[in-house]
Amino acid sequence: RWLSRFPTIDQQLSRRLLDAEGPSLTRTGRMQRLVARAAGDRFALLPFAAGFISPLQSTGIAHTLTSVERLARAFESPALPSSDFLARCCAATRSELRFIDDLISLCYETTSRPELFHLATMTYFAAVTTYEKQRSEQGDALQADFLGAHDQRLRAALSRAAEQIRAAAASAWNADNLRDLQSSLKQTLRDYDHVGLFDPAIPRMHPHTAAPEF
Secondary structure (H helix, E strand, O other): OHHHHOHHHHHHOOOOOOOOOOOOOOOOOOOOEEOOOOEEOOEEOOHHHHEEOOOOOOOHHHHHHHHHHHHHHHHOOOOOOOHHHHHHHHHHHHHHHHHHHHHHHHHHHOOOOHHHHHHHHHHHHHHHHHHHHHHHHHHHHOOOOHHHOOOHHHHHHHHHHHHHHHHHHOOOOOHHHHHHHHHHHHHHOHHHOOOOOOOOOEOOEOOOOOOOOO
16 A cells, blocks of 8 residues: 555554545534634644634635744743733734634625625735735834734724625625625725725736735
């Protein structure tokens, strides 16, 4: 067997269940999780160890690097990180994961309506590009939580946008409603749309995968 060349991996997979008829879709239980303590006395968890939401928007690597950057600041002095610093890390990591959950759950709620799913993803990209803009402008001086999870004004605007999308999902739907919703969302998120999220030259196609250099 191929796995016999890798005994450690083989041992880890020894209890695997294979479908005798070949690959098939399998339904699992709930995978989302969030620990109560993401940091404490002489320890701090990276985001993926502290919780899991979904790979939908590929937040994992960027979130982890942001957390490493935050923790690294504690070692700029010879003293061990203080309990206050670790408490702030714990609160920040949990807040960031809950913020990501809010953004991604809206997308999953609209998966059966492609036109609404597209608009739901714009709330996520509004947060992403705003955070990228701040990093570009402030560099190492930026002390913000990942995706601006600490920014209550941003979160309030995104919550209003989510309410508008959910209200549209619960109502009768036509082309006029879609235009009205797009207009309302553009107004709601006007302070956080840095790349023309609602004005692409080609509908649902955007020329940027990240915020441009500011």
